[in-house]
Amino acid sequence: MAVQDFRTCSITGLKVHLPAQNLIIVNAVAAVVLLLIGGLAAAGVALTRLPAVHLLPADWFYRFLTLHGIAMLIAWIIFFEMAGLYLGATVLLNARIAAPKMAWLQFILMLVGTLLIAAMILTGQADVLFTSYPPLKASPIYYLGVILFAVGALIGCFVFFGTLAKARKEGTYPHGSFPLVTFGLACAAIIAVVTLLHGAAIYIPALLWSLGLIGMDESTYRLVWWGLGHPSQQINVAAMISVWYLLGTLTVSMKPINQKLCRTAFVLYVLFINVASEHHILVDPVFSSAHKIWNTGYVMHLAVLASMIHALAVPAGIEVALRKKGFTSGLFEWLKKAPWSNPAFSAMMLSIFIFGFMGGITGVIFGSEQVNITAHNTWRITGHFHSTVVGGTTLAFMGITYYVLPLIFRREVLGMGFARLQPWFFGIGTILMGGGMMLAGAYGVPRRHWDIVNFGGSPFSFAWDPTVYMWLGVFGIGALLAILGGAIYVLVTVLTIFFGKKLA
Amino acid sequence: MSISVPEKVWWKPIDKEEKIWLALALIWMLISFVWMPIYHFIGKQNPSSESYKAPRGQFEQLANDFIQKYQVKDANGAPVVMNDIPVVHPPAGGDAYLVGAGWKWTPVLELEKGKTYRIHLGSYDFQHGLSIYPLNINYMVIPNQDYVITVTPTTSGEFPIICNEFCGIGHHTMVGKIIVK
Amino acid sequence: MSDNNEGFGAPGTFAIAIIFLATFIILYFLNYKYLASIWELR
Numbered sequence A: 001m002a003v004q005d006f007r008t009c010s011i012t013g014l015k016v017h018l019p020a021q022n023l024i025i026v027n028a029v030a031a032v033v034l035l036l037i038g039g040l041a042a043a044g045v046a047l048t049r050l051p052a053v054h055l056l057p058a059d060w061f062y063r064f065l066t067l068h069g070i071a072m073l074i075a076w077i078i079f080f081e082m083a084g085l086y087l088g089a090t091v092l093l094n095a096r097i098a099a100p101k102m103a104w105l106q107f108i109l110m111l112v113g114t115l116l117i118a119a120m121i122l123t124g125q126a127d128v129l130f131t132s133y134p135p136l137k138a139s140p141i142y143y144l145g146v147i148l149f150a151v152g153a154l155i156g157c158f159v160f161f162g163t164l165a166k167a168r169k170e171g172t173y174p175h176g177s178f179p180l181v182t183f184g185l186a187c188a189a190i191i192a193v194v195t196l197l198h199g200a201a202i203y204i205p206a207l208l209w210s211l212g213l214i215g216m217d218e219s220t221y222r223l224v225w226w227g228l229g230h231p232s233q234q235i236n237v238a239a240m241i242s243v244w245y246l247l248g249t250l251t252v253s254m255k256p257i258n259q260k261l262c263r264t265a266f267v268l269y270v271l272f273i274n275v276a277s278e279h280h281i282l283v284d285p286v287f288s289s290a291h292k293i294w295n296t297g298y299v300m301h302l303a304v305l306a307s308m309i310h311a312l313a314v315p316a317g318i319e320v321a322l323r324k325k326g327f328t329s330g331l332f333e334w335l336k337k338a339p340w341s342n343p344a345f346s347a348m349m350l351s352i353f354i355f356g357f358m359g360g361i362t363g364v365i366f367g368s369e370q371v372n373i374t375a376h377n378t379w380r381i382t383g384h385f386h387s388t389v390v391g392g393t394t395l396a397f398m399g400i401t402y403y404v405l406p407l408i409f410r411r412e413v414l415g416m417g418f419a420r421l422q423p424w425f426f427g428i429g430t431i432l433m434g435g436g437m438m439l440a441g442a443y444g445v446p447r448r449h450w451d452i453v454n455f456g457g458s459p460f461s462f463a464w465d466p467t468v469y470m471w472l473g474v475f476g477i478g479a480l481l482a483i484l485g486g487a488i489y490v491l492v493t494v495l496t497i498f499f500g501k502k503l504a
Numbered sequence B: 001m002s003i004s005v006p007e008k009v010w011w012k013p014i015d016k017e018e019k020i021w022l023a024l025a026l027i028w029m030l031i032s033f034v035w036m037p038i039y040h041f042i043g044k045q046n047p048s049s050e051s052y053k054a055p056r057g058q059f060e061q062l063a064n065d066f067i068q069k070y071q072v073k074d075a076n077g078a079p080v081v082m083n084d085i086p087v088v089h090p091p092a093g094g095d096a097y098l099v100g101a102g103w104k105w106t107p108v109l110e111l112e113k114g115k116t117y118r119i120h121l122g123s124y125d126f127q128h129g130l131s132i133y134p135l136n137i138n139y140m141v142i143p144n145q146d147y148v149i150t151v152t153p154t155t156s157g158e159f160p161i162i163c164n165e166f167c168g169i170g171h172h173t174m175v176g177k178i179i180v181k
Numbered sequence C: 001m002s003d004n005n006e007g008f009g010a011p012g013t014f015a016i017a018i019i020f021l022a023t024f025i026i027l028y029f030l031n032y033k034y035l036a037s038i039w040e041l042r
């Protein structure tokens, strides 16, 4: 292990372990490619759901929808998180990556898994949507792909923990506690391990079932599947908030307002969020109200408390940092004079706003036991999670990309003018898209539906309240804006990687 | 900085405003939590906890018996159907069956306003999502389960029902009806 | 780079947070209000 394994970043002065840098690069590139694929599928799905266009035939609509869910929610986000974990454990701690070979195995397994899944979906052998509720059955190769992907991700988490332990043992960073961002990522990784074990508990039986070896109870599947599906979203929340702290520091030199408060809030996630999975099955048979309330109420609301703490702590840290720069007059001068021309900053602020005001509030409300009767499986839910995972997580990850490009890829961002607009297109697009979905859903517009106008010619077809078409229009405008924002992001990133000016 | 190691002792008291926010957030979380059990006592719309294991064949049998017994007859005594789906008038206050299967909702239920019914939801094929328009009432319908929801319609009219859980290629054609008189 | 405690200096954020909480509470109960208008379900 020679010293030339490292380079020193000329901008931050941080030491970068070159094998770790390569791993960050391949995972980030895979993430962006999958965002592109998921985005193409999104365009097909969104244009089909717009009654005026109704682009795809039914079978391809459901196929594109399956692909969109997997490529976005699973592949784009988790590949990006792997890059983030490696960055948080090595660069921020001046450390070398532990077990780089295992880390490559992580990447290869996740890539092979993704390819298998995509091949099955596109050849019509997995028309099951990403939840694959039995008795809908996909080809065994589909479930195998998911398992390979999950094993890869699990390996990635252990490489992360190994790297932390090694850094601590070798004393690569000054003393004591991890930086807050690394701490937050560690919490995300702990949640990930528990989540992935749930994943094994459902996808291995599902594989055996699709091979015809065992039976499968539909209700049990739902419970265990959501034991995977729910906490996997909390990985995204913890990772996103870590990225907020990172972006705050990079864009405006923010300090956490109180380390105790921020870290305690992360620990609350680990303690409580893993359990609260039953808000997905509130109007299911089998489980009693008492059980559902306990699971989603007590546990989820304590996890939400953690989010409320971050909701104050992150913007407060930003405000304090900006006030220190002299923007002290009135309540909001700091907001007006903030560095909005930095795309990473605007992405972070929009992400915080959309996640909090739209995604967060609706999540708690739709997840309350009784309100769920009027929300379950309607477009309200789809609008909710496009506010969390698209306007929140995805936008935050896009923001940090504008730093990863110069710091890790060592290229100057190309097309900065477009990059400046990108978060606004994507953010405002998501607000309109998510808002349109939620408001249409409030009238009963269903999710996962090919034809809400003629119902495929069903004799019982009926007319919606005309207001619904207005909200569908808002959704459509938002979807197109978000797609435009996503396209600019992918273009800027790819062009920068290939043609951006090399930095020393 | 969030990206550097914090100073040795970072376990520090929190400021007044932070304490206020923490207290407000905690109180609101507690209220929104206890509100759910409270609503079971004061509210009239609560998810049902009543369900039974019901193998596909057994549920199909019960539903067919129910349809046979209570199907509406016209003036000549011929059974009434609507788009080939039997129209059924269950006894007020009694049990009714609503089956999501074969990309159809069977039967068309005819209910009386203000009367209470125990509606058994079930499926013989895939998972379905019962969604009653325009009220936006939604329940899961799952094979091998008999999910009993106790319903009192408080408004009259025709209420289309659709499926909002993907159940295969005919999913979007799955429209039915509840009539409240 | 130490995080010294200089007191809470973010009144703007605090104001936004209060607006957030108020929005949250209002929307929460508006949803229950709509719920109370539909059929009785047990």
Ligand code: HEM
Pocket: A039, A042, A043, A045, A046, A049, A065, A066, A068, A069, A072, A073, A076, A077, A129, A130, A131, A382, A386, A389, A390, A394, A433, A446, A447, A448, A449, A479, A480, A482, A483, A486
């Ligand atoms: C470019 C922006 C995007 C657009 C226009 C878009 C649009 C849509 C639409 C129209 C649906 C289908 C709704 C339905 O039929 O029920 C959908 C579903 C979904 N989207 Fe997106 N989306 C975008 C980005 C994303 C991102 C970035 C993610 C995740 C990180 C994501 C995750 C999902 C998921 C998980 C579903 C649900 C699939 C299902 O119900 O099986 N979307 N999206």
Ligand SMILES: [Cu+2]
Pocket: A229, A230, A231, A233, A276, A277, A279, A280
């Ligand atoms: Cu969840």
Ligand SMILES: [Cu+2]
Pocket: B127, B128, B129, B163, B164, B165, B166, B167, B168, B171, B172, B174
């Ligand atoms: Cu369906």
